[in-house]
Amino acid sequence: MLQLExxxxxxxxxxxxxxxxxxxxxxxxxxxxxxxxCGKSTLLSAICGNLANVFTLNGDxxxxxxxxxxxxxxxxxxxxxxxxxxxxxxxxxxENLAFALPPELGKQERNxxxxxxxxxxxxxxxxxxxxxxxxxxxxxxxxxxxxLLAEPEALLLDEPFSTLDQELKDQIRSFVFETIxxxxxxxxxxxxxxxxxxxxxxxxxxxxxx
Amino acid sequence: MSSLGLFPMVTFACFLSAIxxxxxxxxxxxxxxxxxxxxxxxxxxxxxxxxSYPGFGRSIMATLISGIGATLTALVFTFLLFAFSYHNRxxxxxxxxxxxxxxxxxxxxxxxxxxxxxxxGWILRLLSPELTGFSTPPDWNVVKDVYGISLMxxxxxxxxxxxxxxxxxxxxxxxxxxxxxxxxxxxxxKVQVWVKIILPQLYPKIRLALFAVLAYSLSxxxxxxxxxxxxxxxxxVQVFRWFNDPDFEYRLLGAxxxxxxxxxxxxxxxxxxxxxxxxxWLFRSWLINGQxxxxxxxxxxxxxxxxxxxxxxxxxxxxxxxxxxxxxxWQFPDFLPGDWSFRFWGKGFLQMTDPIWNxxxxxIMASLLAVFLVIGCLENEIQMQxxxxxxxxxxxxxxxxxxxxxxxIAFLFGVQVSLVVLHLDGFWLSLVWxxxxxxxxxxxxxxxxxxxxxxxxxxxxxxxxxRSTWRTFLRVKLPILLRPILFAIAIGFSVSVAQxxxxxxxxxxxxxxxxxxxxxxxxxxxxxxxxxxxxxxMLTPMIVFLSAILIPRFYFHDRKGMQI
Numbered sequence: 081m082l083q084l085e086x087x088x089x090x091x092x093x094x095x096x097x098x099x100x101x102x103x104x105x106x107x108x109x110x111x112x113x114x115x116x117x118c119g120k121s122t123l124l125s126a127i128c129g130n131l132a133n134v135f136t137l138n139g140d141x142x143x144x145x146x147x148x149x150x151x152x153x154x155x156x157x158x159x160x161x162x163x164x165x166x167x168x169x170x171x172x173x174x175e176n177l178a179f180a181l182p183p184e185l186g187k188q189e190r191n192x193x194x195x196x197x198x199x200x201x202x203x204x205x206x207x208x209x210x211x212x213x214x215x216x217x218x219x220x221x222x223x224x225x226x227x228l229l230a231e232p233e234a235l236l237l238d239e240p241f242s243t244l245d246q247e248l249k250d251q252i253r254s255f256v257f258e259t260i261x262x263x264x265x266x267x268x269x270x271x272x273x274x275x276x277x278x279x280x281x282x283x284x285x286x287x288x289x290x
Numbered sequence: 291m292s293s294l295g296l297f298p299m300v301t302f303a304c305f306l307s308a309i310x311x312x313x314x315x316x317x318x319x320x321x322x323x324x325x326x327x328x329x330x331x332x333x334x335x336x337x338x339x340x341x342s343y344p345g346f347g348r349s350i351m352a353t354l355i356s357g358i359g360a361t362l363t364a365l366v367f368t369f370l371l372f373a374f375s376y377h378n379r380x381x382x383x384x385x386x387x388x389x390x391x392x393x394x395x396x397x398x399x400x401x402x403x404x405x406x407x408x409x410x411g412w413i414l415r416l417l418s419p420e421l422t423g424f425s426t427p428p429d430w431n432v433v434k435d436v437y438g439i440s441l442m443x444x445x446x447x448x449x450x451x452x453x454x455x456x457x458x459x460x461x462x463x464x465x466x467x468x469x470x471x472x473x474x475x476x477x478x479x480k481v482q483v484w485v486k487i488i489l490p491q492l493y494p495k496i497r498l499a500l501f502a503v504l505a506y507s508l509s510x511x512x513x514x515x516x517x518x519x520x521x522x523x524x525x526x527v528q529v530f531r532w533f534n535d536p537d538f539e540y541r542l543l544g545a546x547x548x549x550x551x552x553x554x555x556x557x558x559x560x561x562x563x564x565x566x567x568x569x570x571w572l573f574r575s576w577l578i579n580g581q582x583x584x585x586x587x588x589x590x591x592x593x594x595x596x597x598x599x600x601x602x603x604x605x606x607x608x609x610x611x612x613x614x615x616x617x618x619x620w621q622f623p624d625f626l627p628g629d630w631s632f633r634f635w636g637k638g639f640l641q642m643t644d645p646i647w648n649x650x651x652x653x654i655m656a657s658l659l660a661v662f663l664v665i666g667c668l669e670n671e672i673q674m675q676x677x678x679x680x681x682x683x684x685x686x687x688x689x690x691x692x693x694x695x696x697x698x699i700a701f702l703f704g705v706q707v708s709l710v711v712l713h714l715d716g717f718w719l720s721l722v723w724x725x726x727x728x729x730x731x732x733x734x735x736x737x738x739x740x741x742x743x744x745x746x747x748x749x750x751x752x753x754x755x756x757r758s759t760w761r762t763f764l765r766v767k768l769p770i771l772l773r774p775i776l777f778a779i780a781i782g783f784s785v786s787v788a789q790x791x792x793x794x795x796x797x798x799x800x801x802x803x804x805x806x807x808x809x810x811x812x813x814x815x816x817x818x819x820x821x822x823x824x825x826x827x828m829l830t831p832m833i834v835f836l837s838a839i840l841i842p843r844f845y846f847h848d849r850k851g852m853q854i
Contacts, residue, residue, distance in 0.1 A: 130471050153474040154582065160475040166468045170490045175578045179486070180476050183580035230476040 081105050082127075082234045082266040087139035089122055089131075096122060097285050099139065104234075104266035104280070109257060111277035112270045114285035120270035123285075124236045127268070128160050129153030143233055159232030161240045161256075165223035167211040173198070173222055174207035180229040197225040200259065217248045224256055228263055235260060237269040241276055249276075294673055297666030301730070304663075305693060308727055311708050312701030313552075319545035319707070326711070327538055336546040343543070345522030348436060352518065353525040353551075356438030357508030358558055360445035365500060367446065367596055368453040372492070373484035374586075374593035384454070387601045391451040393832055394604065395788040397805055398824040400513035401812050402607030403444045405614060405821070408433050410622060412610045418623040427622055434520055441518040445510070447600060449503050453496060459739065460495035464488060481584040486577050493566070498687065502694040504562065505555045509697030512790040512805070516812045525551055526699050530791075533703050544703065552700035559695075608828070614821035638822035642804065649787055649803040649830060652718070656725040657782030660733040661775060667734075668741045669763075690731045698728075698791045706795040716798035724796035725789050729782040737778040744771060772845065773852075776838035784831035804830060 084102040088095050096119030104110045114120050125131045127141055130153050140147050148156045167176050177194045185193070198204050201221040211219060220240070227235065240256065241249045257278050260267045271277060318324070322333035340346065375381045406412050410427035418424040433440045466488060473483030509526045518524045523531070525547060532544030614620075615638075618631035639646075674680075705724070709715035744767065752762040768775070793803050808823035846852035 128471075128475055130474070152479075153471075154477050154479050156475075157477070158475060160471060162468060162471070164465065164468060166465060166472045168469070168487055168491075170487075171578070175574075178578035178580070181578075181580050183582065185580070227472075227476065232475070 083142040085140040090136045108280045109267040109278045110280045111282045128158045157233040159227035159235045161237045165219040180226045235267040294670040301663045312704035315704030320549040336542040340546045349522040352438035356442040360442045360507045361504040364449040370593045374590045380594045380597040398827045400516040401824040402611045405610045456499040478582045512809045611821045634818040645802045653783040653786035656729045656786045657779045660730040702795045716800045721797045724792035725786045733778045733782040736781045740774040773842040780835045780838035783834045
């Protein structure tokens with residue numbers, strides 16, 4: 081469970097939004113809506129531990145009942161998905177996925193996990209492909225699969241569909257939501273487009289503005 | 291606007307003619323063909339002489355140690371700095387120091403470095419006599435060591451800021467913040483993300499610059515004369531001496547040596563490329579082994595220490611030159627001079643009137659010509675793109691880098707000989723042309739990215755308003771790009787000021803500049819006057835840099851959109 085308790089973010093002493101409390105249970109995908117500049121992405125940065133120095137954070141963020149605010153980003157076990165797929169261009173698809181796997185797995189196990197993940201994304205046989213040769217939708221799927229292979233305990237999505245065209249959007253959206261639900265982890269999505277939001281709770285950050 | 295198509299042709303004709311003629315002429319002489327000496331038969335005598343020349347082996351050794359050593363060390367430190375210190379408080383110091391560090395000419399830096407590290411230098415004065423017990427300078431061989439280590443160290447200190455500058459430009463094409471966020475959210479520590487994700491993407495983008503550093507370090511003459519070994523000197527210095535020998539027979543030996551340097555450079559570049567392929571292959575599985583923790587705690591300290599040392603030594607280099615230039619009497623173990631004086635500045639300016647004038651006129655002319663040609667080439671590129679033809683920017687970059695990848699000493703002598711045949715040697719315009727060869731690449735590298743990112747729609751709007759492409763170019767585009775253009779001129783000027791070999795070879799000894807004077811006096815002459823020369827060499831480009839910053843600031847003082 082991902083839990084925000086009285087969270088408020090300040091920029092130079094000024095709050096970006098009024099205090100926010102939120103509980104997301106495993107398997108739920110909650111959404112935060114709001115126009116650009118209302119602090120949605122900043123909130124995600126704060127949760128995953130990538131908050132820029134100019135901001136300060138009040139309140140607490142708990143993952144599975146322990147506070148994670150004191151942990152560095154790499155220790156929080158929170159995956160994040162951006163607008164850009166951010167596949168690493170110097171690695172092929174299999175290597176991109178392998179990068180996310182835990183170190184203790186043996187070689188065969190790794191290959192198996194990669195093949196399984198690719199199959200889930202309808203990308204079987206794409207192991208040796210160069211990321212730049214994939215279509216936008218394919219890249220978005222690899223990006224999601226990669227973040228899930230690291231076995232995160234929660235997932236954040238920062239307007240993940242905004243660069244895709246409408247038709248692709250619907251396709252990818254249902255793929256992402258189904259995959260997250262099957263992993264049974266809490267997820268939080270921010271968007272300015274209400275059509276992006278799945279069935280979970282929806283919070284409109286603009287209405288909470290101070 | 292079809293005349294724009296001439297610009298790339300003229301530019302490359304300018305480049306390639308010199309390099310091709312110079313190389314062929316040098317190679318011909320290396321094989322004993324020199325019609326002016328009535329040598330019209332090819333032979334390998336010069337090569338036999340070269341390989342059996344006393345001290346040849348040690349010469350090669352010092353060249354390779356200082357050249358390859360400096361390049362690899364500079365690369366390792368550059369990567370170390372990015373991986374361990376990027377955006378920490380040490381980095382912020384480096385960020386501010388970068389431009390001034392780059393503006394210090396190599397020769398001036400080498401002279402200051404010599405006055406710092408020599409047995410009678412500032413460092414030993416600081417420690418003596420309390421810690422060392424020395425009351426006279428010890429008889430140590432620390433600078434000008436036979437292995438070329440001190441030359442290598444000075445090269446590293448000068449090349450790291452250059453590589454960092456190039457890398458910072460290249461990082462603009464890599465999503466650093468995004469990669470760090472994704473990598474860390476996958477559980478990797480920051481350093482691991484740098485090492486496994488960002489640096490492997492960065493290397494191919496700075497490869498050409500690294501090759502240029504390698505070519506430069508293997509063939510440098512001016513600072514090798516100041517800090518390099520003496521008996522025997524590094525190969526480039528030896529070749530330079532042969533070329534200047536009154537006995538013409540030695541020129542053939544020099545030509546063979548110059549060709550050997552070119553071969554060493556080509557071989558080293560090949561080795562570097564092979565190592566890249568090898569390392570890529572070897573570390574492929576390590577890259578994805580999933581290991582997320584870094585165990586390099588000491589390296590952070592080392593990286594921060596290196597930044598401090600780099601900035602600290604550079605400041606000390608300038609300070610020691612300043613102190614020496616105002617010295618009247620300074621006995622050995624004393625930390626500061628006993629008596630001070632302005633005398634040597636007065637004396638320096640009096641002696642240097644001609645060199646200062648030559649330096650400034652050549653530098654301004656070469657950098658203005660370079661900016662003119664570069665803008666022409668870039669405008670041509672934009673026109674071509676408008677007509678739907680894609681300009682081949684990668685090929686362009688290779689051509690631009692060409693004069694930086696071929697050692698100066700490997701072709702400039704050949705150019706000089708050809709100019710003598712054509713009765714074109716020793717002319718000021720020939721000198722300007724030879725400087726242009728090395729000024730142009732830097733002007734292109736500095737102006738190109740900004741010029742290409744100019745919003746062409748502003749021009750399109752302006753043309754519909756005033757209905758003249760020329761007026762739009764002069765009244766709209768040039769003023770908007772004034773700052774980067776002036777900055778490119780300043781960079782070009784500083785490159786021209788630092789030129790040593792072209793000035794001596796193509797100027798046929800008729801044009802003394804601040805640099806040629808400073809280098810020729812550096813070892814053995816009065817430290818006080820040498821310091822004045824070194825500081826003048828540093829100050830001249832700095833004044834131009836300062837103008838490049840201040841002019842647009844003054845011109846656009848009430849235009850907020852034109853401030854940085």
